[in-house]
Amino acid sequence: MAQDITERENILRMRKNFIANASHELRTPLTVIAGYLEMIQADEQLPESLGIAVDAAISQSIRMQRIIEDLLTLSRLENSELDDQSCSVIDIASMLQGIINNEKTLIIDNSHTLNATIDHDLKIKGMQTEINSACNNLIHNAIRHTQQGTEINVIWHMQPSGTACLVIKDNGQGISDEHIKHLTERFYRVDKGRSRDKGGTGLGLAIVQHIVLRHGGKLDIQSSLDKGSTFTICFPSKRVII
Numbered sequence: 131m132a133q134d135i136t137e138r139e140n141i142l143r144m145r146k147n148f149i150a151n152a153s154h155e156l157r158t159p160l161t162v163i164a165g166y167l168e169m170i171q172a173d174e175q176l177p178e179s180l181g182i183a184v185d186a187a188i189s190q191s192i193r194m195q196r197i198i199e200d201l202l203t204l205s206r207l208e209n210s211e212l213d214d215q216s217c218s219v220i221d222i223a224s225m226l227q228g229i230i231n232n233e234k235t236l237i238i239d240n241s242h243t244l245n246a247t248i249d250h251d252l253k254i255k256g257m258q259t260e261i262n263s264a265c266n267n268l269i270h271n272a273i274r275h276t277q278q279g280t281e282i283n284v285i286w287h288m289q290p291s292g293t294a295c296l297v298i299k300d301n302g303q304g305i306s307d308e309h310i311k312h313l314t315e316r317f318y319r320v321d322k323g324r325s326r327d328k329g330g331t332g333l334g335l336a337i338v339q340h341i342v343l344r345h346g347g348k349l350d351i352q353s354s355l356d357k358g359s360t361f362t363i364c365f366p367s368k369r370v371i372i
């Protein structure tokens with residue numbers, strides 16, 4: 131049995147290393163290809179028919195670059211422990227306000243409403259870039275994966291138990307039960323075509339899950355079809371600073 135476990139761990143390590151190495155190796159050639167494509171795109175003498183092809187190639191290379199960056203982020207999260215030295219006190223209220231302001235500029239024709247109920251005194255100790263990425267992912271998802279007219283509520287509060295929770299609640303189309311437990315798996319999307327069209331890599335929730343776990347927290351997903359979804363991340367009281 132001990133041998134089985136060691137073997138499984140070795141295979142897992144090999145898989146993780148392979149993904150990290152492959153992503154790293156692909157990064158440089160892709161940057162070169164994207165650079166040349168941009169040069170071709172800028173050529174004013176480029177025939178229209180070729181222009182369409184070059185535009186499509188550029189948008190696909192941007193997609194590939196996003197996937198590679200997300201895979202590298204996931205590898206880093208998987209292969210390293212959260213270092214206490216890189217943690218600081220995070221002013222979540224102003225972080226959320228920044229994300230919300232930015233998202234509001236991206237909402238076209240008032241298609242979505244974003245409301246916030248934020249406890250301004252509630253802070254946590256953690257890694258700023260990671261927590262920012264997790265919050266950003268969830269808020270961005272609530273806009274990208276819901277239809278026009280959706281209302282999104284962002285709540286940052288302390289529970290009676292002392293844990294600090296971020297709740298992102300939308301009244302969008304919701305997600306059916308059979309998908310919910312798979313959402314944090316790599317590349318799992320409810321609607322592959324739609325996610326790709328919206329620029330998604332299918333890695334966002336896997337990244338959120340890793341970040342939250344590294345901080346000793348928990349990600350909870352509740353959703354019902356036609357009613358909406360609620361994504362909650364809670365951080366343990368030992369990370370809370372008031």
Ligand code: ADP
Nearest residue numbers: 271272275319320321325330331332333334335
């Ligand atoms: P991506 O957004 O890049 O597709 P994610 O891992 O962030 O990948 O999300 C996985 C899938 O979960 C999405 O493709 C989408 O189908 C579903 N999803 C995430 N957030 C929501 C939401 N607020 N409402 C409905 N579906 C959602």
